[in-house]
Structure formats: C-alpha cells, structure tokens
Ligand SMILES: Cc1cc2nc3c(=O)[nH]c(=O)nc-3n(C[C@H](O)[C@H](O)[C@H](O)COP(=O)(O)OP(=O)(O)OC[C@H]3O[C@@H](n4cnc5c(N)ncnc54)[C@H](O)[C@@H]3O)c2cc1C
C-alpha cells in the first residue's frame with residue numbers, strides 16, 4: 001500500500017517545529033507501523049537526509065519507549081496496544097497519517113517525535129519504592145499475600161511508563177501513571193510502612209513537574225496500552241487524603 | 250601479551266567456597282566507602298541491582314544507560330521466569346540439583362565454582378524481590394506459585410504473569426531510584442559509553458556521548474562495571490531490543506579485556522518467522538507453547554507454502570495426517586516436542602534446508618494446537634495460552650485456534666562475553682563485568698529462566714562484595730579526568746565519529762547491518778562448518794570495507810543523531826563478528842549452541858570433544874585487521890561427571 005505521512009519535524013527543544021509531508025511506498029500490510037517508518041527513514045538516509053526521529057527499543061510493547069500520537073490518538077487508536085504493536089493491516093492504501101509527539105508541558109520535545117519523559121523518573125525517585133537493602137530481606141514465604149490482592153497489585157504494576165496517559169489527558173495529568181505505582185506498592189503488606197509518606201512525596205513531585213490535575217475525563221484509561229484500571233486513581237486519592245491525617249499525627 | 254587466566258575460585262569443598270572466599274577477601278572500611286567512585290554502565294537487571302546495592306553500601310555510584318530511563322533496559326522484555334532452588338514445591342529441588350542442571354545444561358563448558366555460587370544465592374534473589382514488592386504469581390493460599398520451565402524435572406521457576414523481567418527490573422530500578430533519592434547514586438540516562446579509559450593498566454574511567462546534546466564527556470572512577478548485555482544483534486534479526494549492542498564490551502576488549510567464547514549463542518526455537526526484508530526484529534513466543542503444540546512440516550516439498558516467493562503449496566488444514574512430518578516426535582520419541590532449545594532449533598533448520606519449510610523464504614515450521622484443542626477443549630487452551638495466541642494474532646493476523654502457528658528459531662541470548670574471574674573482574678584490573686555481558690555461568694548453552702537469576706545474583710549478591718576487595722587493596726584514587734589518557738581516548742572517539750559523519754556514502758546503516766546479519770545467520774548460526782566459516786570471514790571483511798567507504802550517516806554530532814548512534818554500533822559489530830567467527834572455527838567440536846557439522850554422531854547429534862576442548866577460549870585483540878590471539882582457561886570438573894546428552 002501507499003500512504004501519505006504528515007510528520008512533526010522539530011530540530012531541537014528550542015526549534016519551533018512544523019509538519020512535513022512524506023510518501024511511504026509499497027508497504028506490506030504485514031509490516032509493523034514502526035517498520036513502515038524504518039522504510040521511509042532508510043529512503044531518507046540513503047539520500048543523505050536526516051531520518052525522522054522516533055524512539056523504539058523492545059518493539060514488543062513492554063519497554064514503553066515508543067509513544068507518539070498517530071491520527072490524534074496516543075499510540076494510535078488500536079485498543080490496548082503500544083505503537084510498536086500496531087500493524088499496517090489496520091491502514092488502507094491511500095490513507096493520510098498524521099504523526100505528532102506526545103505533547104505536554106512536563107514532556108518537552110527533544111527532536112521530531114522524541115520527548116523527554118524524565119519527569120516520570122523523578123516521580124518514582126520521590127517515593128515509588130519500598131526501602132529494602134539487598135541482603136536484608138526475610139524469606140519470601142514469611143508473609144503470605146492473598147492471590148486477589150497480589151493480582152490487583154500486578155494489574156497496576158503492569159504500567160510501562162510510556163506516558164500515553166499524559167498525552168491523552170486534556171489536562172496533561174499523570175494520575176494514572178502515579179496511581180499505578182502507588183497502588184502496586186500500597187496494596188502489598190511490604191508497602192505498608194512507607195504507604196503515606198510514599199503517596200505524599202509522589203503527589204508533591206507531580207506538582208513540581210508541571211503535570212495537570214485530574215478532572216475525571218478518563219481519557220487516560222482509554223489510551224493505556226496495558227489496561228491499567230481507573231481505580232488506581234481513587235486508591236491514590238484515598239491514600240493521599242489519609243496521608244494528610246496520618247503524617248500530621 | 251601474557252595472560253594468566255586463573256579463576257581465583259577457592260579450592261576445597263565447593264559447598265563452602267563462597268563463604269570462605271567472602272571471609273578471605275578484603276573489606277572496605279564503611280567510613281571510607283563514599284571515597285570510592287564506581288561507574289556502572291548499564292541499568293538492566295545486572296546493572297541496576299549492582300548500582301543500587303553499591304549505593305546502599307555507601308559507595309559513590311554513577312550509573313549510565315542509553316535509554317531515556319533506567320527502567321527501559323532490555324531485561325524488561327523477559328517473559329518466562331526466574332529460577333531458584335527454594336524447593337517450595339517439595340519436589341526434591343536443592344542447590345545441588347540447580348547447580349548440576351546448570352552445568353549439564355551448559356554442556357560442561359562452564360566453571361563449576363561460579364555455577365555453584367549462582368545456585369546458592371538464587372534463593373536470596375526471590376526473598377529480595379518479594380520484599381521490594383515484586384508481584385510474583387501466587388497460589389490461593391497466598392504462597393508463591395512455581396512452574397517447570399525449559400525441560401527441568403522440578404518446578405523451580407518463579408514468574409509474574411508473562412512479565413517477569415519487567416517486574417524484576419522495576420524492583421531493581423525502584424531500589425536504584427531510592428538510592429538516587431538518598432544521594433548515593435547518580436543515574437545518567439541517554440548516554441552511551443564509547444570507550445574505556447585505562448591508566449597504568451587499570452580501568453579508571455569511560456568516555457561517553459550524551460545522546461541529546463552530542464557532547465563527549467570523560468568520567469573518572471576507582472572501578473568500572475560493565476552490565477551492558479549481550480551481542481545477539483550481531484545477527485541483525487534477534488529477539489533483543491533494537492539498541493542492544495556490543496560496543497561497550499568490544500571497546501573494552503580493544504583495551505585489553507579478553508573476550509571469552511564469542512561463538513556461543515543461543516538460538517531460541519519458538520519465535521515468529523520473518524515476514525519480509527523490512528523485518529526489523531523478531532518476537533519470541535514462550536517456550537511453554539511446546540508443552541501442548543505439535544511441531545511439523547509437510548512431508549512433500551511441493552506442499553511447503555512460501556508466502557514471500559508466492560510459491561503456494563497446500564494450506565496446512567488441507568494436508569492429511571500421514572503427509573505431515575512431526576520431525577521432533579519421530580526423531581526424539583522420548584522427549585518429542587520438548588527437546589532442549591538447541592536441539593529443537595537445529596532440527597527446524599534441517600527440515601527447512603531440505604525445502605520443507607513454510608512461511609517467508611521457507612524459513613518456518615508449524616506449531617499446531619489442533620490436537621490440544623481436541624483433547625483439552627478450546628477453553629483450557631485459551632486459559633493456558635490465551636495471551637500468547639492474542640499476541641501472535643496481533644503480529645501475524647492469523648488465528649492460532651483455527652490454523653497452526655508458524656515459528657522459526659531466532660538468535661536470543663549470548664553465553665559468551667568478556668572473560669571474568671571468580672570476583673567477576675576482567676583481565677583489565679578494575680574492570681568488572683556482570684550479567685549477560687560476561688561469559689561466566691552458562692557454558693555453551695543457557696537453561697530457561699537462568700539469565701534473570703544470573704544478572705541479579707551478580708548485581709545484588711556477588712559484585713558488591715568482590716569489588717570491595719579490589720578497592721580496598723588499591724585505596725581511593727583521585728577522580729581526575731585531566732590525566733592524559735582521558736584526553737587521548739576522547740580524541741580517538743571524536744575522530745571516529747567524525748569519520749563516520751564524513752563518508753557521505755549511499756547505503757544506510759541498517760542496510761549494512763542486514764548484510765552482516767545474513768552472513769552471520771547463514772554461516773555462523775545454528776550449524777557451522779569450516780568452509781562456511783572461512784567464507785564468512787572474507788565476507789564480513791568485505792562488508793566492513795564497504796561500510797567505511799559507503800555508509801550514509803546524515804546530520805552532525807552536536808545533537809540527537811540516531812543514524813550516528815546506529816553507525817557506531819554496527820561498526821563495532823562488524824569488527825566483533827570476526828573474533829566470533831575465529832572462535833567458531835577454532836572450536837572443532839559441537840557443544841550446546843555451537844554445532845559444527847563436522848562433529849556429529851551418526852544420528853546427527855552434537856559431539857563434544859572433552860579431551861581437547863574442555864576450556865574457555867578467551868581472545869585477545871591484537872590490532873586492526875590482525876587475527877586475535879587465543880588464551881585458554883582449562884575447565885576442571887570435580888563434582889559433575891561429564892556425559893553425552895541424549896534425548897532419544
Ligand atoms: C524476549 C526475551 C525473553 C527473555 N526471557 C527470559 C526469561 O524468561 N528468563 C530468563 O532468565 N531470561 C530471559 N531472557 C534473557 C534475559 O532477559 C537477559 O539475558 C537479561 O535480562 C540481560 O540482563 P543484563 O542486565 O545483563 O543486560 P540488559 O538488560 O540487556 O541491559 C543492558 C544495559 O546496558 C545499557 N547499555 C548497553 N550498551 C551501552 C553503552 N554502550 N553505553 C551505555 N549503556 C549501555 C543499556 O542501556 C541497558 O541499560 C529473555 C531475553 C529476551 C530477549
């Protein structure tokens with residue numbers, strides 16, 4: 001198939017940036033979306049032109065690096081898929097496809113479709129962990145954990161940190177990302193000692209980074225490639241309110 | 250140069266060797282630890298766990314990775330699980346059994362003392378991970394669940410759905426970020442190590458390129474730890490992440506670190522076949538599929554169905570039972586579809602070489618669930634493999650409930666790596682190597698669920714002690730990047746980047762990488778012979794020569810330039826490939842993942858030669874274009890008796 005691509009090109013963080021048009025020719029419907037971009041890029045490179053900057057590493061939906069907005073949807077509209085999992089059989093010959101970076105104040109564009117998501121790392125650094133020195137852990141079976149609880153924790157832990165939730169949110173909030181980590185750890189017995197300190201520190205960091213507030217649009221859950229459930233946000237909010245009392249007393 | 254390849258493993262009973270060693274080695278005074286700076290390159294399971302643990306001990310740590318976040322290292326993609334001899338299932342597992350299985354599985358080409366230690370500390374990894382909040386699968390009683398994996402006779406594999414690597418890495422990453430918060434560790438992402446700085450014969454620093462600004466930087470420390478992963482991308486198509494590379498190891502090798510057993514590569518039997526020349530990487534399908542799927546190809550070549558060449562044979566559903574060749578079941582009646590990875594991969598290659606293959610260019614075989622669905626019902630099959638079937642359908646567009654899956658082997662894991670002693674130190678003093686980047690524990694073949702175990706064992710429980718011995722002996726050094734060695738190494742790096750940018754050729758970097766990969770998989774892949782290897786050497790040289798004359802690397806080096814990043818990595822693969830071929834040529838036996846066609850039994854099975862080849866082949870770089878020099882570490886087996894593997 002042949003496609004027309006409208007691609008956001010921006011040379012660096014301070015460049016203004018603009019859309020440019022490219023043709024993708026003779027693309028197999030079995031190719032992945034990123035392989036289609038590879039083909040376009042190889043064409044550009046062999047002409048000595050700079051390829052379109054985009055990131056990918058695992059290409060199987062787990063590292064979380066490959067996000068961009070395709071035809072207005074974070075990671076494209078395919079449900080529960082990262083962009084690297086989208087294949088060209090979802091497109092038709094002659095389609096025009098628009099490619100933009102994940103846009104948000106907290107994610108500055110570095111080049112073309114590549115953004116800086118280091119704000120996420122700083123949110124984790126603020127408290128997204130259980131403090132346990134290597135060598136100090138008790139036997140793994142000391143604390144049995146009910147399967148339902150452990151499964152719910154895992155549902156939240158499945159977050160890949162891609163940032164689609166932020167890109168999809170009209171307020172550019174990072175509630176699903178942060179709620180997922182808070183829920184993963186705060187549900188587990190091991191996470192209890194630092195439960196309130198954790199949520200307090202992480203939410204404060206969100207503010208510093210310039211993420212927006214949640215007004216319950218729920219676009220984040222629709223865009224999430226991993227199906228992280230909405231209730232992680234309510235759990236985080238509950239613990240955050242709890243923290244205001246607990247930490248004071 | 251002269252190298253004495255001594256492991257330094259303590260003599261005496263293997264069961265107490267690690268305890269005695271820990272007692273015998275030097276310890277850094279706690280008050281002095283912060284005076285020592287350790288540079289950790291790589292934040293996968295090995296690097297993140299090491300950097301976090303060193304930080305907890307009080308060292309001054311700087312950790313580097315090329316991704317935008319430490320959490321995205323290639324370890325994230327591991328699916329199946331991690332082994333430990335907890336014996337929670339009461340099925341007779343023990344440290345001894347895990348040790349024995351690993352030495353045997355590695356086809357008797359690993360160091361006994363290292364493997365024993367690995368089996369010993371594996372249990373601590375599970376404890377550590379659970380304490381960090383890793384949500385391993387649990388039973389209804391709330392205790393941890395296990396499964397049996399990769400043909401093991403006991404259930405010792407811990408898992409977190411199909412995302413074990415992700416959950417373990419997040420555990421290590423979170424501990425790492427906790428140390429960032431505590432101020433002991435600095436994480437420096439989007440930064441690629443391009444060379445090692447050696448001062449007076451010791452590793453004292455690294456040269457990196459900031460992948461956003463293009464700036465070359467020098468970093469000085471008291472020791473350098475490489476945790477940079479494996480080299481499977483020398484094949485271009487592999488299950489590794491796009492950016493996985495050999496650059497850090499190869500650069501270190503050019504500075505004096507011997508490269509051990511580069512010929513050893515694991516080619517995993519169940520991956521989704523390539524779809525066309527545009528294929529950019531291969532996707533692993535879990536090994537567990539072979540528990541219920543039956544592997545076959547058409548008996549008649551005319552029925553083979555090659556989409557790429559539009560050679561339409563017969564649809565699999567239309568081929569009657571007696572015209573199907575269930576080659577694993579016929580050749581290995583006892584193990585059938587469950588033969589080990591290397592055996593299954595080679596058998597697939599044999600039938601495809603014989604023209605019976607299916608899929609693109611005839612490089613695929615069927616993995617059929619029709620019988621399992623008939624026997625167990627679709628629901629049970631869905632319960633067991635539903636997520637894998639969905640993943641397969643998403644990639645291929647085919648529905649495995651209705652038509653057989655197509656699979657083909659793909660390069661997956663590399664057992665070879667930089668040579669290290671029992672302390673995980675390379676032949677360059679002060680340069681430590683951990684995780685997939687070293688050669689240490691898997692011999693010629695790795696068992697399923699053992700790489701995660703080794704990476705975390707190295708990082709949490711071995712390196713943090715052994716590095717102290719080196720540091721305490723040396724005393725803290727000034728962190729001085731103004732030494733002439735830094736400037737000299739940085740200049741060399743700069744010149745190389747400039748050269749890549751000024752060739753202005755016509756072929757893309759990927760195109761060269763693809764050519765290299767084709768030679769490597771055809772001639773240095775699942776089966777190798779002297780003639781093929783010799784021609785591969787010549788072909789790789791040709792590709793390399795053309796690369797340096799005709800590669801196109803647009804843009805410049807003072808900003809984000811992905812073509813330049815890739816070009817540097819491919820340039821290193823083109824050099825590294827040669828030493829890999831030399832190693833394969835030198836090893837005139839078949840063992841584990843290394844199959845020399847000249848050395849097989851009458852029935853086509855691998856034939857080891859313990860008399861002449863029970864050694865680690867460690868290669869010394871001897872200058873551009875020169876043949877590498879072989880050094881040997883002879884392997885002694887005091888505890889495990891060497892036997893021929895048989896799966897008939
Ligand atoms: C699809 C797949 C599934 C797997 N499943 C399993 C499984 O179920 N069980 C199991 O035990 N094993 C499994 N493995 C193998 C296992 O995942 C790896 O061997 C292991 O994770 C390697 O970890 P590592 O820490 O050594 O390196 P990696 O995770 O590869 O990390 C390498 C790190 O080095 C950095 N780096 C590399 N080069 C440079 C450079 N030049 N400069 C700066 N940084 C650099 C990277 O940024 C990264 O942080 C699987 C592998 C694959 C591909």
Ligand code: FES
Nearest residue numbers: 057059064066084
């Ligand atoms: S490239 Fe890793 S999630 Fe897409």
